[in-house]
Structures are given as structure tokens and as C-alpha cells.
Amino acid sequence: MLHELIFVLSGFPSDVFIPFPSDNPCTFSINPEFPLLHPAERESLNRLGHLGWIYAKLNMFSVKQGAYAQAMATALEATLEEYRRDILEMEQLVLDKTYDAGAGVVPISLLASSLGRWELLLPALLEFTCKFDACDYYGCKLLDLVLDEARTGNKDYRDVMHKVADRLHDVLYRQITSWMVYGNWTNDEFFITKSSSNSTMDSPAGWQRRYGLALEQIPKHIPLALAESVLFVGKAVATVNQMGNNPMPDTMKRDHLQLLLSLRQGQSRQYDPLRHVVQQIRRSTADWLFSCVLTGEHSLQCYLESFRHMFLLGYGDLASNFITACTEWRRRSLAKYPQDQHYKTTMIFRHQEFNALLAKASVGTEAEDQMDGYGVEIMQNNDDTSGSLFSRLLLVDLSCTLRYDMRWPIDLFLSKEDLQCYSDLWTFMTGLRNVQMSLSDLWISLRHGPSSHEARAICRLRSYMLFWVDTLWNHIQSNVINPHYQRLIQTMTGAKRHSTSKLPDFEDLQAAHTQYLRNIMQGCLILTKDTAQIMYKALRMCQKFCAFVQELCHQEDWQRTKRRKTERTASDIVNEWAQPYESSENAHLEQIIKTEKEFTFMTDRFFTLVSDAPQEIKANGSLDILLLQLDYNKWFSDNRIKSL
Template sequence: MLHELLFVLSGYPGDVFVPTPTQVPTTFAIPPGFPLLHSAERDSLNRFGQLGWTYSQINDFVTSTKDLKLSRQQSEASNRPHGAYIQALLTCIETTLNEYRHDILEIEKSILNKEDDAGLGVVPISLIAAKLTRWELLLPSLWKFVRLLQTDPEKYHGCRLFNLLMDQVRTGVLEYRKEMEKIIEGLYDVLYRQLSSWMVYGHCVDHYNEFFIVPCNRTAATATTGWNRLYTIASDRVPDQLALSVVESVLFVGKAIATVNEIDKMPSTATINTQDEDVLLNSKLVRTVAQTRKIPIPEGMRKKHLDLLLTLHSSRLQQLPSMWVQYPQLLQNVVNQVRRSTSDWLFSQVLIGDHGLHRYLSSFRHIFLLSFGEWASNFIEECFAWRKRSSSQFNRSKPKEDSTKDSNKTALIFRHQELNALLLKSSLNTDAEGRLSGYSLWVENEQTKNFVFSDMLLGKLGIVLTFSLEWPIDLFINENHLKVYSNLWSFLISLKCTQTSLNNLWKSLRTSGYVNQDEKLPVQTSNINLQSRNGYQERLVWRLRSLMLFWIDTLWNHLQAHVISFHYDQLIDVTTLSDDTTPRKRRSRQTKTKLDFEEIQEAHEKFLVNIERGCLLTSEECIETMHLILTTCSSFCQLMERLTDEGEWRINKRRRIMKTAAEIVNNWTDNETSSFWLKDIEHIQEEFKGSTEKFFNLASSQPPEIKSSGKIDILLLQLDYNKWFSNPYS
């Protein structure tokens, strides 16, 4: 019986312990007809049979999975646990099973040596059970864990295993918790090797698609530019205990090293796929990168990074209690140090000369933030002219229903090309000439729908300015930063467009009263007499235009002078090395002799946040209100332009000195019919008044940090200089 007992504990059935039930065994048990056993003895022995069966199942899983050899193609279609992380897990489990086997051997040795003999060759079952107490707690829990892996291997593949282990380690069973901690340590060693290969050498060694850094596929690559075509983050593989900032830092360091390693292998424009339009649009940048000199990575920096990452290996962390709890913090510290070191080196070796940081910041200031006012005005005028041409062409030719879809698709392509050509045309003979390389317009696509003000310039046809991020500026500026710049441009160009429309309206209203501009002969019209009601209609129009232009001018001047220029100067100060000969530096007492990449990135992000706050683009209510104000102003301009084109707006320069009674009565009776557009103007006035009052209240109630960094109090003071908003009786 003792021989059979040891045999079944080792996972092998025999004559006494047989698989039960026969069809689908779930345990090893003594058959019901076995004689000479008390029910209590049978139950105790069956417990050992259950333990042996559990061990055999775990051992079979380890043996079958450990010997599984799959190619990369087979692993993608396999529904069995596989990969480097599973192999590390199996190694830890096998170590535990070896301890179990050792305990069985010790029990057998003590039986043979009669160390546990209670007399007459009897070995108490309770004594054997006491020696196996640890395994009766551990093996069933471990088997349950193994079944989770077998049930859904894809869910717990690669780095996803960490999430399962973090759930399992939170248990009250001490032995099982220790086992999970040991497995976590083994998996962290695999992660350490992948991090070392990626962050030190720029190699993504991942045969089984387990790492959270993955090469970009063809489809995703066409939507990105520069080095962002190489690798990206697989968000579904990122362990929950790792912060997104840490993972992004890992991606940044590895991509930087990989790009520097491969910079001499980048394609020239002659070898670029002609179907890749995004690259062809930026062939000049690609050629520049392809001809960039090889930048050797310092061996000292490699060794430093290896030493830092080596501290994450389990052999260095044996002294730490509950290492799995502290590992994410340790990893974050190490990754931050490696990123800082890599960033500083890149900043000193790559972002120099023609690719200097200030060159890009200055370009974004001039183009995105409309410092080049002449170019912005030219572009707006070109858009106005294009809009009129498109409107007249649409009215002349209406497409048939059958060809609507094809014509719309073709028209969108031509619009994209035409508007981007206008972008370059508007820069001729301005400061922006030759400085628009990399800039382009998104025209009525999915991206433009995310920008509220994209419909202000061309009406329903949304356009947004963007920039092609290429090496090396994408080391510093990412897609999120670019979206902020595009959003700011969309808002500022809408504001400038409204300002231009109101200024052009003055010319239209003043010159529409003359047929012959050379002779300056006033036109007499019988439709409308603007001198009715002592010139109320004329005063209403001019006053409303004046109010609108004052509000737009005040906001525009405030943004350019007190927000954009102020914070841009601060950014330049932070990103400039100290110069004792500069009076400004001497006054600020800055002694910066080395630029810190992380501090510069932080300063740039702070700059964007402050600009957004100053433009009040951090408040959804303010955005909606400002959009309504600009839309109201545009509606007013369009209405008055239509009235002048239709001849309904005429200014009589010669006041009548005398009026007959008949004329006065005629003015009274015809006033309602002749001033059909007066109600529209009054409605626009009320809408503008309500929107601006709402904006003033919203801006006044902004949080203190937004008011401070956005200089909101200065704007409120300028808008309310005559108590127009704050005085309820104004």
C-alpha cells in the first residue's frame, strides 16, 4: 500500500489508485469495491490520490508546452500557450514541481529507514499528510491557474501575463502568493532582456509578438511620417502596473537608438515607393535625412544604460521584500534616467544646425500662431476669392445624382491640391515665402471634424493646417503637440478671417452708393430711404459693425501681444543657453550652461498649455460661445454683402433740406415694407450682444490658474474699459 501511495503521489496510477471516472478522469481514487478499508481511511487515501492527479496534470502541461517549438507564422495561429514569457513561467513552475518530487523522495527515504515507524511497520497516514500540507494548498491553486492559461492563451500571451499574475498574487494563501511572486520575478527577467535589447541597441527582438513595442504595419505606416513609421505601442499588451508615460519613454529611447543606427540606410527619393504620397510630398526632408552623417552612439552611454537596466534583474533584487510591488517604481526610475541621458545626447548631436530647435519653434510661431500677418491676410483673401469662384461654378452646373459620389471624391482631391497651392501662392512676396516646407492643409476629412473652428474660413468645407513631423523634430514634438498647434491655427485664422471680413465690409458699404467711382455720382433709389427715422437704419448697421470690430480687434491684439508673444519669449529664454553679455540674461541671473532636454520639453508643453488657456480653448463653453460670436459676425458680413450686391443698400450723401408732407407720410407708410432686412440686423445685434455678455461672464469665472497664465484679466479690462459689460445700465 505504501508503495502504491508513493507511486500515485508521483503522478502514476496503479492497481490500488485508478483514474476516476473512467471516461473523463478528474482524480486518482481507490475503487469502491476495494476491501479492508474503513471509509475514513478511504477518504484520507483518496486525498493523496487527488494530490497526485493534480501534480500529474501540471507536470503534463509543463512537459508538453516546454517542448513546443513554433515558428513565427505558426505562433500567430496557435491556440496553445507559447513564447518567451510562457517558457519563463514554466521554468518557475518546474522548479516548484522539483521541490514536490524532492519531498516525495524524502518521505520514501524516511519510510525505508523506518524513521516514521509507529511500530510493527505501521506508518500513520496523518504523518504523511502533515508532510504534504504545503502541497495540498499549493498544487490545486496552481492547477486552477494553469487551466486559465489553457482556456484562453491569447488573452494571457506575452506581457499580458503580468495582469493575470497581479490578480493572482493578491491572495490569502501564503504558499500560492510566494509561487506567483516567483513567477513574476521570472517574467520580469524576460522583460529586462527585451528592454535591454530595445533601449540599449535599438533591436526589437520579439519572435512571438509578446513585447508592447511593435513594428508599424503597412496601413498604420501610411498615416504617419518620419521615424513614427518604424515602431509604435501595442496598447493591449501594456501591463496595467506600468504607467503610460513609462511605456512612451521606452518607445522614445528605443526608436531614437534604432533611428540613429539606421540613419545611413534610409532611402533616398529615388528608391521611395511612388504610391507612398505622404513621403513624396516630403521628399526634400527624406533626402536631407538620407544624407545625414552617421552619428556614432558613445560606448560609455551604452555601458551606463546597461548598468542601469541590470539593476532590474532579479539577481539584484533578491533582498527586496515583495519585489513585484516595488518593481514598477524601480523600472520607472531607471527608464527615466535612460531617457534623460539619451535625450541630452540627442539634443546635443541631432537638434543642431538646420534642424535646430529654435528654427522649428520660430516657424511654428510665425505660421501656426500667425505671426506672419501679411501671409495670413493674403491666404484669407485667396480663400475668399476661391469661395466665390466655387459658389458661382456650383450654381452654373449642378451634378447629376448618378455621378454625385464619383464627382464628390474627385472634387475633394482637386480641392486638396488647389487649396494647398493657394497656401503657397499666398506666401509669395511675404516673409513666409520659402518657409512653408512641411506645412499642408487637411481638407474636409475625418481630422477636420475634430476642430470646432475648421468651418469658419470656407464654410462647410473644413480645413486645418498641419505639419509633417520628420526626423529629428519628432524627437521633441509629437502628434499631440501638433494637434494643439493645428487647433490654435484653426481658431486664430478664424478670428483673423472675421476681422478681415469686417474691415472689408467698411469698403463695401462706403463705395456701394456710387455707380461711377470716378465721378462720385450718388445713386438715387426708390426702394429704401435710409434717412427715414432720422437715419436709424444706417446708424444701426455702422454701430453694429463698430461693436463687432472692437470686440474682434481687442481679442486679436490681446492674444498676439499679451499671450502668444509673452509666453513665446519665455519659451525662448528657457531653451537658450546663458550669455553673460546679454543684458536680459544678466538681469535674470540665469547661469544655464547646458540645456536639459526634459526641462525643454516640459517648458514647451507648458507654453502650449498657457497659449490654450489664453485663447480660452480649455473651456468647452468658451469655445462654443466664441464660435457663435464669430459665426454671428460672419452672418452679419454676408448679409450686408448680399444687400450691397442686390442694390438694397445705398447711401445718399446729399441730405434733403426740405421734405413735403407727402414725402414724410410716404416714409411712414413705406417703412415697414422697405426695411425688410432691418429685423435681421436687429436679431443679429441681439444675438451678438447676448453671446459677448455670456463670454464675458464665462471668462470672468475661469479658475485662477487659467486667469493667471492666460492673462485673462487684461482681456476683461480691455473689453470692459467703459463698463459696457459690468455696468447693468450701460
């Protein structure tokens, strides 16, 4: 009987302990036909038989393929090995008569007590394996399941889960080491994913898209910022290895390797050591990239200067040529493609035609040889960015923006969010410049116009609009973009460091550039929703006014009144302009007056919003200067006092 008991505790059935029930067994139980057993003895033996059943299930636990699943199985196997040693020890004690209570009798209660810890531990482990088979956890995400299971009051089970977690962390650290030191991507069990697109793999400019984060695979105890740092270092190393012209020094690799190997010597479950090591490696890698890769024609200053000229309209002649070309293209496009025509082929042709305008506009300008990587595109209606509000100010009927195809090595420094900020600024600046040019070009149509109340109202409103737009444009270029750009360049070159000659590190430069973009966007007032909307409405009103005047200038009645039959003296002109006009003189005069009132209301509202802006925005945007320039004759402030 004792032999049968030892046998079943090892996971093997016999004639005495059989699988029960026979159709769908869930335990090892004493054969119902076995005689001479007291019900209490039968119950105790069945408990021990069930323990053997659980062990057999754990021993047959077949894991899925994968490094993490194998590591988990190895840790569980070590626990089962402890169980087997306890069975062998119990068998030895039985054979040595240590458990003999007399007359060769071994109490079942004594055997059960020697295996007491396993009666709680093995069922918990079996339940854990069932959760593993039933859940969707895969790869390094298994750490979440194991660490959640470790939060228990069962000390033995908690210790086993910690051992499993240590095994899984060992696999994770091996993957992180291979990725951050050598740039080797292992498999899809890692929280770093690899693109399967051949075009992306073959393009040096596609390294940002070649690798990415599998957000669903990142363990909960690893913050997203830490995972992004791991991704950054590995991508940089992998791309440097692919380029081959400037490999990372072996000494740096050895230092990084030693830092990562030190994690395996401590508590794997602690987050702080991992964070400290990853940050140290990222800083070291970033500094090396800044000093050895982002140099010469690929220096940060060259890229930033190019972005300053292209996205922020530093190339004034290019911007003017492009806006003029867009105006003409829009006129031809509307005649060629009706607005309700949205066939796929039609849209492709329109995209191609529009993108070619930028290259044509650059001919004969300073930007002619600086267009590599830049392209304009028509945005789809579902595009939703912070700059989409102003994206229709250029083409009116379509949204458009300027894109830059990030290439090695500037994509080490810039993020997609940075490029989106540049694109948003371009849509705003281009729209503002387009309105400014449209108002200026009205003079060509108005200079030989009639001398009437209607013409005077148009000229007055145009002058008012142009003053507001000119002031805003000049302020942004002179008091916002230029000072912040010069400050950024000084930071890049280390010209202004606090009592030290050491150059700023890579991450400080990234932070300075991010702040630079934020300061400019605050200075342009496009981050404040109310101010951005009132600016957009005012600019759209200017566009509608220009379209109205252009249409009016082509009417026959307006053309007829241009011909003057008699010469007028200066006194006649002054008297005529000094006379009050009546709304009945012209059918369009009432509409012009209404537009003037609406525009006055919008600019007053704009002045109020800027005056009440937070101090940070006022400082970054030099808004006090803008307010002084707008209110040089106390027009806005007097109106504001009257309204109060």
C-alpha cells in the same frame, strides 16, 4: 503496496491505483476490487492517489509558445522538482525502516503527514494552470494573473507565485533592456508594438507611428507614464540607429545597461527601482538628443519659430493671401460642386484643390521656402477636437485645419497633443483674421454707397464690429503670443536661469513648451467653453452681416441710390445724419437694428465673461489689458453697472 503508492505519487497508475472513473478520469483511486482494506485506509490512500493525479497533470502541463509562458513553466517545474525530492526522501525513509512502526508496518497517516504541504499546494497550482488555459492573458500581461494569485493566505502558494513573478519579471527586464539600450524590438509579447506597414517603416518621419503602446498588454503595476517613457527611449535609440549619422555613445549604452541589470539583483516586484532607473535613462537620453541631435538647422528654436509664423500667423502676408484665395475658391467650389454632392471622388478633388491653395499663397512671401511639411486639409464631420468650434470660420460650409507632418528629429520633442493645440490655434486665428478682413473689405462697397439711414446704420454696425475684432486680434498678437513666445525662447537658450549657467534639461523644455501652448490657448480664451462659444457666435454674426451687406450692395435699388444729382454742403450732411431714422424707410433697416442689438448683447456678455475669468487665465492672457482696450470709453462697464 508501498511500491505502488510511491509509484502513483510519482504520477503513474498501476493495477492497484487506477484512473477513476474509467470513462472520464479525474483522479487515481484504489481499484474497487482490491481486497483487505479498511474504509479509512482506502480513503487515505485515495487522497494520496489524487495527489499523484494532480502532480501528473502539472507535469504534463504544456504551455503555449512564448518567453513568458516558458518562464512560468520553468518556475512551476522547479516547484515540482521539490515535490519529487520529497517523494524520493519518503521512499528512502521507508526503505531505511525509519517509518517502520513494527512488524514491517508503515502507517499511512505518517506518509500522508509527510506530504501535508503538497495536499494544499498542488491543487492550487492545478487550478492556476486551468485559469491560464482559460484566460486571455498573454505575454507580459501574465504578470497581472500571477500577482493577483499571489494575494492569498496560503504561504506556500504565495511563495510559488512570487517565484513565478520573479521569472516573468526577468523576461520583462530583458525585453526592456534590449529595447531601451539597443532599440531592438523583440516580439509581440512586449507592451511595445511595431507597425507592419511598409510605408511607415520606410519613412524617417514615421517613427512616431512605427512603434506604439499596446495598452492592453501593459501590466497593472506599471503606470502608463512609465510605459510611455520606455517607449520614448527605445524609439529614440531605434531611430538614431536607423539614421546612422549620429549614433549614441557606447559609454552611455554601457551606463544604461548597468542600470537595467541592477534591477535583476533586487526585488523584481518592486515598482520604485524600475521607475527610478527608467526616469534616469530617459533624462540621460533626452539630454543627449537635445545637445547632439536637435542642433543646427534642426534646432528647437528653428522649429518653434516656424510654428510661430505658420500656425500663429506670424507670416501676415501668407495668411492674407491664403484667406483671399480661400474666399475665391469657396465661391468657385460652391458653383462647381453643389453642397449636397458628397461623392468620394468629388471630395478627393476638393481636398487636392484646397491643399494647393496654401502653396500658391506662399509664392512671393517670406514663407515661400518654409512650407515643407505643412498642409491644409478639409476635416470630416466626425472630427471632434477643441478647435472644431472655429474650424468653419474660414470656409463656412466646410471645416478645415492646418497640419504638420512631424519629421525626425522634432518628433522627439513634440507630441500629437502639441500639434493638435497648434492646429486648434490656427483654426481660431485664421477664422478671426478672415472676419477682420471681411469687415475691412466692406469699406470698398460702402464708400460710394447712398447717404441714407440704412447706410449709416450699416457703417455704424461695421465700425462697432471691426473695433471689437481689431482689439481682440491685436491683443492676441501683441499681449499674448509675442510675450509668451519670447519667454519660451529665453528658456530654450538658458538666458534666464536662476543663478546658474546650466542649460535646462530636455524634459524641462518639454514642460515649458507645453505650458507655452496652454498659456496661449488661455490667452485666446478658447479653453473656456462659455467664452469660446460667445466669441464664435459673435464672429459668425459678423460673417453673416458681411454677406448680407455684400448682397445688399448688388441690389438694383441700392445701386440706383448711389448716383447723386446735387452737391451737398457739410451742413446738409450733418443735418441729415443727425436726423432720427424711421424703421419704415427701408425694408432692411429693421434687420440691421436687430443684428446690432444681438451683437451688442454678445459683446457685453463677452466682456462680463472675461471680467469674471479666473486669475490664472487673466494673468496668462493679460486680460486686464484687453478689458482696458475694449472699455476705453467706459461703454461696457457702464452697461454692466446698469444691468446690475
